[in-house]
Amino acid sequence: TDKVTGNCTLYAKWEPKSTTTVTAEPSTQKVEIDGKKIVLNSYVLRNEKGYPVNFVKLRDIAYLLDGTEANFNVDWRNNAIRLDARQPYTTPNGAEMTVPTVAAAPAKTSLTPVLTGGVTAPLEAFLLTDKNGGGHNYFKLRDIGKVAGFNVEWDGARGIIVVTTTEDYI
Numbered sequence: 001t002d003k004v005t006g007n008c009t010l011y012a013k014w015e016p017k018s019t020t021t022v023t024a025e026p027s028t029q030k031v032e033i034d035g036k037k038i039v040l041n042s043y044v045l046r047n048e049k050g051y052p053v054n055f056v057k058l059r060d061i062a063y064l065l066d067g068t069e070a071n072f073n074v075d076w077r078n079n080a081i082r083l084d085a086r087q088p089y090t091t092p093n094g095a096e097m098t099v100p101t102v103a104a105a106p107a108k109t110s111l112t113p114v115l116t117g118g119v120t121a122p123l124e125a126f127l128l129t130d131k132n133g134g135g136h137n138y139f140k141l142r143d144i145g146k147v148a149g150f151n152v153e154w155d156g157a158r159g160i161i162v163v164t165t166t167e168d169y170i
Helices: 056-063 141-148
Strands: 019-033 035-048 052-057 072-077 081-083 105-109 114-116 125-129 135-139 151-155 161-162
Touching: 019 052, 019 125, 035 056, 035 125, 052 056, 052 141, 056 072, 056 114, 056 141, 081 125, 135 141, 141 161
Parallel strands: 019 161, 081 114
Antiparallel strands: 019 035, 019 105, 035 052, 052 135, 072 081, 105 125, 125 135, 151 161
16 A cells, blocks of 8 residues: 655664574584495584584585585685585685584574575574684584585484485475
């Protein structure tokens, strides 16, 4: 019913996204990628029901999946993380498969956008700051699978996360 029929002045108000601080607990997670078993460094956050949720570094997953059908490149440009699906990982920074801190640490909701194909990807992340002031974003592996195009499942009988790079996320 409210239609603009002539020139007008539009007023808008933006408010910054809020961040939440929680405690991130260091953890290791058994993962099988296309049949190859590895141990992945991760951090655990507790969800609203108190259940543990694992978060991993995007660069660790890019490094581990390089050369597979689900490879992707990840890069930092213009204050955003760029995730280029189905591309080789060509931008390693030396922090792959390392842990920025070994103790439980405060983590904040990450406000850094992740762009893929020029669109903001729906990735929940948190930011951990190491002892040198460096920031590290951690993401849910399932969310990465949805965006980058690989499947992630939990095998409770074996107690292992199963990643299949030849299947899209189910």
